[in-house]
Amino acid sequence: MKPFEKKQQDDMSAVFKALAHPTRLWMVRELMQSERCVCEFVEASHLDFSTVSKHLSLLKQAHLIEDDKRGKNVYYRLRAVCLVSIVGCLDDHLKTLQAERAEDRS
Amino acid sequence: MKPFEKKQQDDMSAVFKALAHPTRLWMVRELMQSERCVCEFVEASHLDFSTVSKHLSLLKQAHLIEDDKRGKNVYYRLRAVCLVSIVGCLDDHLKTLQAERAEDRS
DNA sequence: TTGTCATTTGGCAATATAACCAATAATAAA
DNA sequence: TTTATTATTGGTTATATTGCCAAATGACAA
Incomplete structure (x- = not known):
């Protein structure tokens, strides 16, 4: 594997790793809206x-979202449309898959 | 969040977690071919x-691939076309992204 | 049966990740 | 300026993941 491909591979792993946590996936779904x-994430999640x-x-390091500071707040939005x-x-x-499982049970 | 959505969310996290390792991502790419x-994976990767x-x-637990034993060997193939x-x-x-970075440097 | 090959499973040590608290930074409001 | 608000960073502990080795399984061959 060429170094370029290797890097692309690692970058993509980083993307999947970023999406691989329920909280972060929820965040991405929110930002899709x-x-x-x-602070909105903090309030809705009850996390620190x-x-x-x-x-x-x-998520930002994985180039999936971007932020921008306005007033006191930092706003995040989707960067990777895909x-x-x-x-x-x-x-x-x-x-x-779920439908298939329902099928099997019947 | 309803329990059903919660489960869907966790299932999807599992999918991303499965893809979040360079070796497994490489495996998926191979299976796309x-x-x-x-044993082919072992030979090509030099892993145990x-x-x-x-x-x-x-990857199988995440419902992304499926296997089937033929003779002495176990063959894996893609299950999730998406x-x-x-x-x-x-x-x-x-x-x-890479093109943008090249742009910035010039 | 016995042996061999391909694969899976269990266990362990090294490393990475996640959550909290405390401390810091940056901005806005008083 | 001082204080309050919003967010980030550093540190610690608990938990999860990865890779190897050794042992177990399962199917075919002799």
Whole structure:
């Protein structure tokens, strides 16, 4: 594998790693609706401010979201548009699996 | 969040977790080409048989691949067709980012 | 049956991740 | 300026993940 491909591979692993936590996946889904500030995530999740901030910064490092400070607040929004189709794709896949399991039981 | 949504969320996290390791991502890419038996992965990766087997079983648990034993060998193949578009999508996204960085440097 | 090959499973040590608290930074309001 | 608010960073502990080795399984061959 060429170094370029290797890097691409590692970058993509980082993307999946970023999405591999229920909290971060929930955050991405929220951002698919509209931008949110850190405090909104804190309020809705009942997690510590520091925990939320670290989750967001991980998503940012993976180039999936971006932030911008306005007034006292930091607002995050989706950067990788392809997330919408990826999550949609997997929702369908999981629904199909569930239907198959229901089928097997009947 | 309803219990059903919660489960869907956790299932999807499991999918991303399964994809979040360079070795497993490589395996998925290989399986996008054609089915492979465990020993082919072992040979190509220089990892221990047990390590390879565990990676594959993790992908299987996430319902992304399926296996079938023929003779002495166990063959794995892609189960989640949507992986092709997901990986393609992210390849494009990462290429775009790289192009942007090249742009910034010039 | 006995042996051999391909794979899986259990166990262990090294490393990575997640959550909290405390401390710090940056901005806005008083 | 001082204080309050919002967010990030550093540190610690608990938990999860990864990779290897050794042992167990399962199917075919002799």
